[in-house]
Amino acid sequence: xxxxxxxxxxxxxxxxxxxxxxxxxxxxxxxxxxxxxxxxxxxxxxxxxxxxxxxxxxxxxxxxxxxxxxxxxxxxxxxxxxxxxxxxxxxxxxxxxxxxxxxxxxxxxxxxxxxxxxxxxxxxxxxxxxxxxxxxxxxxxxxxxxxxxxxxxxxxxxxxxxxxxxxxxxxxxxxxxxxxxxxxxxxxxxxxxxxxxxxxxxxxxxxxxxxxxxxxxxxxxxxxxxxxxxxxxxxxxxxxxxxxxxxxxxxxxxxxxxxxxxxxxxxxxxxxxxxxxxxxxxxxxxxxxxxxxxxxxxxxxxx
Numbered sequence: 490x491x492x493x494x495x496x497x498x499x500x501x502x503x504x505x506x507x508x509x510x511x512x513x514x515x516x517x518x519x520x521x522x523x524x525x526x527x528x529x530x531x532x533x534x535x536x537x538x539x540x541x542x543x544x545x546x547x548x549x550x551x552x553x554x555x556x557x558x559x560x561x562x563x564x565x566x567x568x569x570x571x572x573x574x575x576x577x578x579x580x581x582x583x584x585x586x587x588x589x590x591x592x593x594x595x596x597x598x599x600x601x602x603x604x605x606x607x608x609x610x611x612x613x614x615x616x617x618x619x620x621x622x623x624x625x626x627x628x629x630x631x632x633x634x635x636x637x638x639x640x641x642x643x644x645x646x647x648x649x650x651x652x653x654x655x656x657x658x659x660x661x662x663x664x665x666x667x668x669x670x671x672x673x674x675x676x677x678x679x680x681x682x683x684x685x686x687x688x689x690x691x692x693x694x695x696x697x698x699x700x701x702x703x704x705x706x707x708x709x710x711x712x713x714x715x716x717x718x719x720x721x722x723x724x725x726x727x728x729x730x731x732x733x734x735x736x737x738x739x740x741x742x743x744x745x746x747x748x749x750x751x752x753x754x755x756x757x758x759x760x761x762x763x764x765x766x767x768x769x770x771x772x773x774x775x776x777x778x779x780x781x782x783x784x785x786x787x788x789x790x791x792x
Contacts, residue, residue: 495556501542507784509536510600510608513547513590517571518751526566528770532777539781546599551586555603575628594632607639609780611773612676615645615654633710634661641713641780643772644674648753668715677768678725679716696786715779721771731760
């Protein structure tokens with residue numbers, strides 16, 4: 490499978506400029522218009538400001554695009570009925586000429602195909618609350634166990650069961666790294682009651698860690714948990730009440746499967762009078778900034 494590179498990404502590859510992968514479900518399923526396209530552009534510019542080139546991933550009419558032209562980004566941001574692609578249906582979209590936005594798992598696969606080592610997202614998927622009955626566990630966790638990409642996030646989405654999510658990651662042997670923190674960030678909040686197994690404090694330390702993992706022949710990704718900036722966080726005791734309300738509404742309405750996360754994130758925007766969206770935007774930019782610095786440090790390390 491040969492992806493199509495945008496002009497900017499192709500030029501960056503030729504020049505040896507570090508690349509940072511970005512997902513597209515945040516555009517199609519994570520935010521409303523026009524905040525989605527505004528945020529996408531702002532995140533791309535954040536990456537460029539740190540000396541790297543962004544590569545937003547999407548499947549357009551059955552073709553994998555690594556980096557989107559401005560007009561493609563605009564079109565995708567307004568398009569209806571875009572597939573939400575994970576590992577299970579990625580090939581289906583490509584084979585069937587479909588248009589789909591990439592989740593964490595699909596973006597990791599696309600990044601590996603394109604030779605991109607670092608990926609910035611908002612929050613990863615994980616173990617859903619009540620998974621002991623529903624068995625609802627995101628494919629993101631298993632992708633991290635097998636695909637060699639460094640994923641920078643603000644932790645798992647706080648709507649999930651964080652202790653079970655961390656346990657699955659540890660069971661799968663995924664390094665969970667707190668960036669400048671000893672506790673697992675909880676997406677909108679900087680801290681959770683959970684400790685992270687590893688703490689690293691600079692992009693250079695992360696790059697050195699990646700170099701040693703590569704030398705050992707260790708497969709799979711590394712999760713970098715980067716707390717949302719303090720000025721943008723919503724404290725866990727405040728956001729927790731809204732999460733419980735949104736979860737109860739989802740259960741009453743029978744929302745399930747891939748529809749759960751977009752529903753909950755949308756309700757959180759309403760319940761917080763827009764604060765959760767502002768925090769979401771801030772943490773994505775923060776993660777993109779760190780991912781770009783890691784990509785630059787990896788190049789310096791020769792990884």
